[in-house]
Amino acid sequence: MSFSLERTDDVLIVTVDGQLVVTNRQEFKQAILDAVEQGVKLVVADFSTSGYIDSSGLGALVSLSRRLRESGGDLRLVGLNDDLRTLFELTRLDALFPLYATRADALGTR
Template identity: 85%
Template sequence: MSFTLEHTDHALIVTIEGHLVVTNRQEFKQAILDAVEQGVRVVVVDFTTSGYIDSSGLGALVSLSRRLRDVGGDLRLVGLNDDLRTLFELTRLDALFPLYATRADALAAR
């Protein structure tokens, strides 16, 4: 997996390419934590080019969501394929994370 970071006026967009799994979740998590420490409060994670998340990847997302909420922020997910959306629904994590179809939808949410 690789990921790219893109700063907008009021958010950080993280685009995931490949799988979010145990071998790369810490680098992903640290990049976002660093941004939060620098004042970012809205993080949009784009899974359009990703197809798989393991339990450690889910754990990283939950941890990041808690951290962002602690500082008054929000973690938003976009571009989940049917399998990923089903995973979030089955684990009931769709109640924790706002899920959006597009980046524009996620960025427009308040």
């Protein structure tokens, strides 16, 4: 997996390319935590080019969501394919994470 970061003011867009799994979750998590420490309040994680998140990846997302909410922020997920959306629904994580079809949708509800 690789990911890219785009920051504008207090918004960070993270584009995830590939799988979010145990071998790369810490790098992903740390990059976002660093941005939160620098004042980011809204993180939009774009999974349009990702097809798989394992349990450790889900754990990283839950942890990040908690940290962002503690600082008055929010983590929003966009671009989930059908399998990923089903995963979030089955684990009931769709109640924790706002899920959006597009970046524009996620940013439009600010």
